[in-house]
Amino acid sequence: MxxxxxxxxxxxxxxxxxxxxxxxxxxxxxxxxxxxxxxxxxxxxxxxxxxxxxxxxxxxxxxxxxxxxxxxxxxxxxxxxxxxxxxxxxxxxxxxxxRHFIDKNPAVGLVYPKIGRKLPRFMGLKNAESLLLQPDLDSLSGLRDSAMLALLIGCGFRVAGLCGLNESQLIWYQYGEVERLAIRILEKGERERLVPVPLEAMLLVQAYLGHHDLKNIDRLLESGDQVLFVNMRNRHVPEWEHRGELRRLSCRTIDRMIKKYAISAGVPEDQAHAHAMRHLFGTELAESDSSTLQIQALMGHADPKTSGIYTHIAMRKMTHVLDKGNPLSKMDTPVTALLNEFKKGKLM
Structure with a gap:
């Protein structure tokens, strides 16, 4: 050609x-x-x-x-x-x-190496609760941290998407008789999705935006928008230039914040990162009988197979199915009498 x-x-x-x-x-x-x-x-x-x-x-x-x-x-x-x-x-x-730089594509038959798919390591509900209770809500920085943690836990956001939020991405809408919040977030290659925000996270975001100290911070961007979550200091710029885009938090800062609160809350180190909270979000959706397509839409997965992983780690749902249908519960075993005593005492 x-x-x-x-x-x-x-x-x-x-x-x-x-x-x-x-x-x-x-x-x-x-x-x-x-x-x-x-x-x-x-x-x-x-x-x-x-x-x-x-x-x-x-x-x-x-x-x-x-x-x-x-x-x-x-x-x-x-x-x-x-x-x-x-x-x-x-x-x-x-x-x-x-584009005809070559006559024939030699990579047509190039196959991908076979690799196993690891199940994600997710944060437990109790650990997420302990983490969320660490910030000091009397300060602007504490309210900011609490609101960000709530969005990571309650919406499954990635850190980069959270850092990149501007105030215009907060979408207020009517849901029944009440006003609710959704966030239009951009993640992974500028893929966009609109995610409803849980009431708990919504209240924390509102409290942060209404804090009197935030009104004294210049977070205005050239576009006329405003940075949503701000840093309180930036050692790399003079104080009078600390405004606009330079007020935006970095991913490293949020990672350090999570680790700091995790140490205080006694959360294991392998759960002290934002992706463990994202995996908790996906797991709880699966536990609540959300379909794979619903999980995919809420988490922003490009491939529904990724969303399907969470159905494999929905332990409460699988435990309920197991307890209801397993053959050991339908026969006498060496520990049946002991188990019945435990159940009477509500120990199991």
Whole structure:
């Protein structure tokens, strides 16, 4: 197939080493890939370029398999990391083939490595409750922290999405006889979703926004919007420049905040992060008989298979089914009499 004039001109003026940048620019602008994904793809494709001396057009399927398999494995890459490499290579060569930089796509037959899917480690309800009770509600920073924790627990937000919130993303609507809050959040490649906010979190957000100290903070952006959750200090800028976008909290600050409250509350270290709260949110949706599609919509998963994981860890629901139907409960066992005594005393 002949190249169109624009494609021919681009091909003639693009060096082999520039193809990666061309692909990643297109991917970021057209598929809204996150900065983190673009960075990972760039690193892996640059490594592949070094592997084949940047002669991308000469690569064959066998070369792609050797790089994404044995070479990356020996370099210490896990199966999950090699899966990302395969995705990068498949996308890259599909891009080159569709724009006629190469005659044939060698990555069509490149398969993903098989990896197991880990069940997420979620925070327990008691631990989430203890964490939420740590902030001091008499201070602006304490109210801010409590509101953010409530949104992480009650809406399953990712930290980056929470940090990026502006006040215009708070949507007030009528639900029956009362006014309710929803949040239009942008996460992972600027994917947008509208999430209803639990009443408890709504009240904490309102209390934070109504705090008299917040009125003295300049959080106005050039767009006319306002940063929602603000930092109280920024050592990297003079006090008179500490306004607008520079008032926005960083993901690291929120991570440190969670860990600080987790230590005070006695929450285990492996649960002291925002994703453990997100997993709690997904698990409780599954416990409450939410469908996979409902979980997917509320959590913003691109793939419903990801949402389906939470049905596997809905322990209260499975325990109820087990206690109702397991064969041991329908026969005499060596501990049946003891178990009956425990039940009479409401110990079980």
């Amino acid at each position: 002949d190249l169109s004039a624009p494609d021919q001109e681009i091909k003639q003026n693009t060096a082999e080493s520039d193809l990666v940048d061309l692909f990643l620019t297109w991917k970021q602008e057209n598929e809204n890939c996150s900065t983190r994904t673009i960075s990972k793809y760039r690193g892996l494709l640059k490594k592949f370029g070094g592997y084949i001396d940047n002669d991308f057009g000469a690569a064959e399927l066998k070369i792609l398999e050797q790089f994404s398999g044995g070479w990356l494995h020996r370099a210490g890459y896990s199966a999950a990391s090699r899966k990302v490499a395969v995705a990068a290579l498949r996308g890259f060569y599909s891009f080159l083939a569709k």
